[in-house]
Amino acid sequence: MIETNTSIATDKRDASAFDVRAVFLRLLRYLFRHGHLLALAVGFMVLTGLIEASVAAFIEKVLKNGFLTGDQWFVKWSGIMLMVVVFARAIFGFIANYTMAKVGRLVIYEIRQDIFYNLLRLPTRYFDQNSSAKNVSKLIYDVETTAVATTDTLSILFKDSVVTIGLVSWLFYKDWRLTLIFLLTIPFLIGIIRYANKRFRRTSKEIQDSMGGIADTVKEASIGHKVIKVYGGQEQEFENFTNANRFNLQQNLKRAKVSAGIVPSTLLLVGPILALILYIFLNYLREGPESAAAFVSYIMACLMLMSPLKRLAKVNEKIQIGVTAANSVFSVIDAEPEQNTGTVDYSETQGHLRFDDVSFCYAQDDDQPVLQNIDFEIKPGERVALVGPSGSGKSTITSLILRFYRPQSGVIRLDGHDLNDLVLGDLRDQVSLVSQETSLFDDTIGRNIMYGMLDTYDEARLNAAIKAAHVDEFLHELPLGLETVVGEHGLRLSGGQRQRIAIARAIYKDSPILILDEATSALDNKSERYVQDALEALMKGRTSLVIAHRLSTIESADNIVVLDHGRIVEQGPHKKLLRQGGVYADLHRAQSKNPGKKGFFFWNR
């Protein structure tokens, strides 16, 4: 929650720090991709506007030709004329509204496509800094707001402008002096709009951020619902949610106040002017019955002008809302994707990995690097184990191999090539990862095992992976077998079952380099033995980097790299390290006395 508040506070300062014009033009470019539809919508809006604007003239005709002079032709045909006009208005209105809505939906579709396309290519750092809930909020709320506000703006600009121009022309035609008086209100209207603009831009940005805050809290409460129950965190979570929800309410109320204030302010301006017009008409222009028709038509036109004028007065609100949401949306589309400048096309690695004096920190301004002067190698087919207390940098080393991050200094080489020189996709094709958090997708077991490799479907290979990872042991108990959908994050499976699916995925991928991070931690003893056997077989002949908290599983490793505080404190095979009598030997002794303990709780510092 503290984080949410902080980010909101930071964003407050940036609320208007973007180029509104540039964002608006960019938004228009999305609309102009559907130029033909837009032209159709605008064309019919103009026609609809013209029809609406002609109502005042028609009323005058009805009063004059119908009531005063009793023109027979008019009396006979006026009903039909009215019907034709109403029908035309209905049909034109339908075409205009539907086509504009279609343009809006297409823009929403395309912006979402662009966001998600880039999201899949963003560097890991982006996800470290932006919560998934905020991304969801941008994709759903901000995109919708952007497109709806933009299409609404266009509708107002084209239809209401035509109605306004039509009615104002009619007013000028009837009496240009009175109309000039009426138009005196315009500069004041512009003043009100300018004031509202500023407020809107700020509150719109804050509303978007508060939506992200709400999404964050709900996501955390859903994912952590068990912890919340066990530790009685309901009150704390509810308080977090209340804060986010209240902030959202406050910002919405601020916006509503400005929004609700615009129309009354315009009415306060226009009211006295209308009274003045009434006074002038009744006192100076009242000449015979014809002037009554002209007066009714004139006042009608003035009153009819109110609605489009009000909407035009609020068009800036729409633009501000749309542009602010668009700015948030474009920030994801513009976020720089992972650097993939490598040119070495390297699809057949021998699996020789080497760290040369590698140092790394997550944030540039960190005083203490997370990894310092890391030097070790894994020759083709070798197995190297990383051990060390929690936070010593083991997972970070695996992240660097997969190039989720780049080291600040030193070089990591694969078969002599700097990893940065390799084509990113090629590098990752060479590596399989089974990590602590098993990432399963809400899809079937079969598709989870072949994730990203569906085009390589090979039944025999799939069955072999299922067998080797002991997935078959629980598969036959599931009525739908491989077609069983695992639920979000695989929540409908046990931890051990999830991990076996992840191992099967790695086996199916059959890549020359393996990274196993706590690969068997979620398995019971029986399954673990089976899986350990499967992994042993799998690791044979492959370059493997294993992070295991139980030393018993890595005794046979070719090299054991012992880390502490991001530095290698010793390395060598199991026996050598025991003989050396250093930290590894201490740890081994401690774990032998407490075979149940898996972690480095008693790490000797």
Ligand SMILES: Nc1ncnc2c1ncn2[C@@H]1O[C@H](COP(=O)(O)OP(=O)(O)OP(=O)(O)O)[C@@H](O)[C@H]1O
């Ligand atoms: N994405 C990140 N952003 C900033 N700091 C991070 C990030 N990931 C890890 N760290 C920090 O880097 C250090 C090393 O973390 P790492 O996950 O590599 O340790 P580890 O040895 O794998 O720990 P464990 O055994 O608990 O998994 C820790 O201090 C951690 O707080």
